[in-house]
Amino acid sequence: DAGITQSPRHKVTETGTPVTLRCHQTENHRYMYWYRQDPGHGLRLIHYSYGVKDTDKGEVSDGYSVSRSKTEDFLLTLESATSSQTSVYFCAIGAGRLLGNTIYFGEGSWLTVV
């Protein structure tokens, strides 16, 4: 298994509170991604990073911010959580940007906003 650790794995939080999810990798891969998975929508890209301090938006980035200060860590922050952000969040890593390189997924973080 690829060395990807997501934390926390499960969290319940209240509307309006900030939440940070962490993705940690031990593979030294350049690319890191945050997806959310919801019934009926499949996996949707939130943000991705192509290097330290280099990030870009995905298709559902509103309400989310990310930071990558070290190669191994990619943080996803919900500044003020809303119920619509209740979801399963997956981090993924890849050695290259093009799909010529496989991406590897973490085990997911289940977030419930009440």
Place this chain on the structure above:
Amino acid sequence: SQQGEEDPQALSIQEGENATMNCSYKTSINNLQWYRQNSGRGLVHLILIRSNEREKHSGRLRVTLDTSKKSSSLLITASRAADTASYFCATHDRDDKIIFGKGTRLHILP
């Protein structure tokens, strides 16, 4: 945004039968991948097929790619209970962001 769309959304077959699922996409790609997701787990890479390939095999998996029709298919032969999972195709958009479809839920009946 460009997205692979899997078809059917759900599929139930008897153990031992073959399962076929399809993926359609919108714009030109360099390659396409298939992933599997077991319930409550992350996605696992199955196979990658490049745009200059028409067919690729990996164990009981066979993937085809028709770039003229912008479609791919995943065939699982001699299905087993352990194949019960969701299957996703992944393509990329013009900015090389990796995009997944909504998946096909496969259920293997005993």
